[in-house]
Amino acid sequence: MTNSYCVADYLLARLTERGVGHVFGVPGDYSLGLLDRILATDGLEWVGTTNELNAAYAADGYARRECARGGPGLGVLATTLGVGELSAINGVAGSAAEQVPVLQITGAPATAVVEASAAAHHTYGDGDFRRFARAYGEVVHARAWPSAADAPAEIDRVLTEALRHRMPVHLTLNADVVSAPCAPPAAPLEVEDVSDPDALHELAGHVRRRLDEAGGPAGVVVLAGHLADRFGQGARLRELVADGGVRSATLHRGKGVLDESDPRFLGLYAGELTPGVAEVVAAAPLVVGVGGPGPDGVVVFTAPPEDPARPVLVVEPGLVRAGADEFAPVALGDALAVITAELRRHPRATAPATPARTRPEVPAERLDQRALWTTIEQWLRPGDLLAAESGTPYYGALAIRLPARSGFLAQGLWSSIGYTLPALLGAQLAAPTDPGRAVLVIGDGSVQLTAQELGTFGRRGLAPVVVVVDNRGYTVERAIHHPEAAYHDVAAWDWQELPAALGLGDALVVRAETVPALAAALDKARDDPHRPCVVQAVLPEEDAPELLTAVAAVVARRNAY
Known part of the structure; x- marks a missing residue:
């Protein structure tokens, strides 16, 4: 490859301009020239994963963490044509379903x-x-397969689409195009949304009138969805809730967006599946849905009740609407700032604190789903990052309260099993200096899809706490249909030996069959933050979180089982 400035340099300059520090993937002969340039680029690291699917998951987790922390939020993976890009396509599809900005680069002949x-x-x-x-x-x-002549313009186009819409894009580069000479970028990419001042003024008037009708902040409930984090506005939304003195709840895909230690936090809103919270939402004079307030998941939970006399104020990226009224174009951050300002100037009382939640007592010995999640909730600390795999871990995590400044990583809609382990790798690399522990709870079936990436954690010097829920198979599927069927079973792995075999040789590995054993293992992991920890938590085969049991019943009815 030539040492003169080339198309690869242009692409990598755009990535580093947006704060990208890592590229995930597997080398292939059609992409080696690009990888050479990655290795030579200051501030950019190549992270080789065990396969391309895991690279896509890692890039997704990287982007989510960056977005949630208010950064530019772009994950990047590089593969070779055909075998590599098809291996990655499931992970990229998950990014599309969950609105995560990921760039998939394919090297071509x-x-x-x-x-x-x-x-x-x-x-x-x-x-x-x-x-x-x-x-x-x-x-x-968006996708592009540019020639050397139009490569800079096409690179800018797909990156702008990814960042503006928080969606994945695909870029194919021929091996000779990678090394083709071109000029450096002339100016930074312009991707930020711009609000119409008139629309913001009209929105402020609408919010002021609705607050008067609602009796001030005491009559407001905020429902938070995942897009607040995707568009880097989680901090501003938390400011709105705290300064505005309103009650709040999260949709299941919005878990972790709000400060769940806030005394006015209601918990999870899942319509008829969370009747206590649903009653508060239904009675609220003003419901403000931010970043995904509609039907929202694997099971379409009941949406916020619509009353034409007091329609939900739906705050989306680029648009705010309330019934027939629409305010656009309005950037999400600007809309939240307008609502916060109106709440602050309202003279009436803030909402009362939510009654204190009573935690269930943990049995002295028996380890089951309730005890597992109660123990984890008590162990988590402010600033920790909790990743919950699809299945029992996800629905167990939805029921607990996270401490302040915590992060949450899950795939609530696409729900591709095995996702969270490599996604946590990406999330940790996105925020390597965060002081909290990165904690993964994953089922013994799901982990078998992507466990080989444990070695990459070790190679990168990362120290996650991995809790493997050993309940001998796919309990989420058992809850839906025919629990005794052989297709729910998985092979039993030797978790005492496996982490070292996969490259996590210095890990603390513990088998926990009781609550004290689990608590002791987690405490030991907390005491040694630089050492990875793998806990094999042995649970009953058909035991499931209460919310999952309710969801499974809905799924079974829908599928005519």
Whole structure:
């Protein structure tokens, strides 16, 4: 590769300009030239993963963590054409479903090979090099396969689309295009939303009138969804709730967006599945839904009740609406600032504190789902990052309260099992100096899909706490249908030996069958923050969190089981 400034340098300059510090992936012969440039770029690190799917998960977790911390929020992975990009496509599809900005870079053969429709490995041998890019067209928000001449403009276009819409994009670069000379970027990318001042003024008047009708902050309930974090406005939303003195709840995909230690925090809102919170929301004169207030998950929970006389104030990226009234274009951060200002100037009393939640007593010995999550809730500290895998871990996590300044990582809609382990790798690399512990709770079935990435944690010097819920199979599926069926079973792994075999040789590994054993293992992990910890938590086979049991019943009815 030439040492002169080239297309790869242009792309990497755009990435570092947006604060990207890591690129995940697996090397392939069509992408090696790009990887050379990555290794030579100051401030950018290559993170080799065990497969491309895990790279996509890691890039997704990286982007989520960056977005939640208010950063530019872009995850990047690089693969080779065909085998690599198809291996990654499930992870990228999850980013699309969950609105996570990820750039998937595919290395392709040289332009002359592609234009000649020559036979080449990692293809069908029929000269069609573009079928896999076409497949990505059904998954990503934007894609490009540029020539050397239009590469800078196309790079800027797809990156702008990813950042503006918080969605994944796909960029294919021929091996010779990577090294083609070009000029450096002339100016930074312009991707921030701009609000119409008139729309903001009209919104302020609408909010002022609605607050008067609601009796001030005491009549307001805020429902928080995941897009507040995706668009980097989690801190501003927390400021609105705290300074405005309003009650609040999270939709299940918005878990972790709000300060759950706030005395006015109600908990999870899942419609008919959370009747106590649903009653408060239904009775509120003004409901403000921020970043995803509608039907919102694997099971479509009851949406906030709509009353034409007092419609929900829906705050979305670029738009605020209330019934037939719409205010646009309005950037999400500007809309939250307007609502906060109106709450602050309102003279009436703030909402009362929520009655203190009574924690269930933990049995002295028996370890079950309730005891597991009560123990974890009591152990978590401010600033920790909790990752909860799809299945029993996700629904168990939804029922606990996180301490202040905590993070939460999960895939509530796409729900691809195995996601959270490599996603936590990306999330930790996005925030390596965060003082809290990174904690993963994952089922014994899910972990078998991506466990090989434990070695990458070790290679990168990361120290997660991994709690493997050993209940001998897919308990979430048992809860839905035919719990005795053989298809729910998984092989039993030797967790005492496995972490070292996978490259996590210095890990503390503990088998916990009782509550005291689990608590002791977690305390020992807290005392040694630089040492990874793997806890095999042995639970009953068919025991499930209460919320999951209710959701499973809905799923079973929907699927006519």
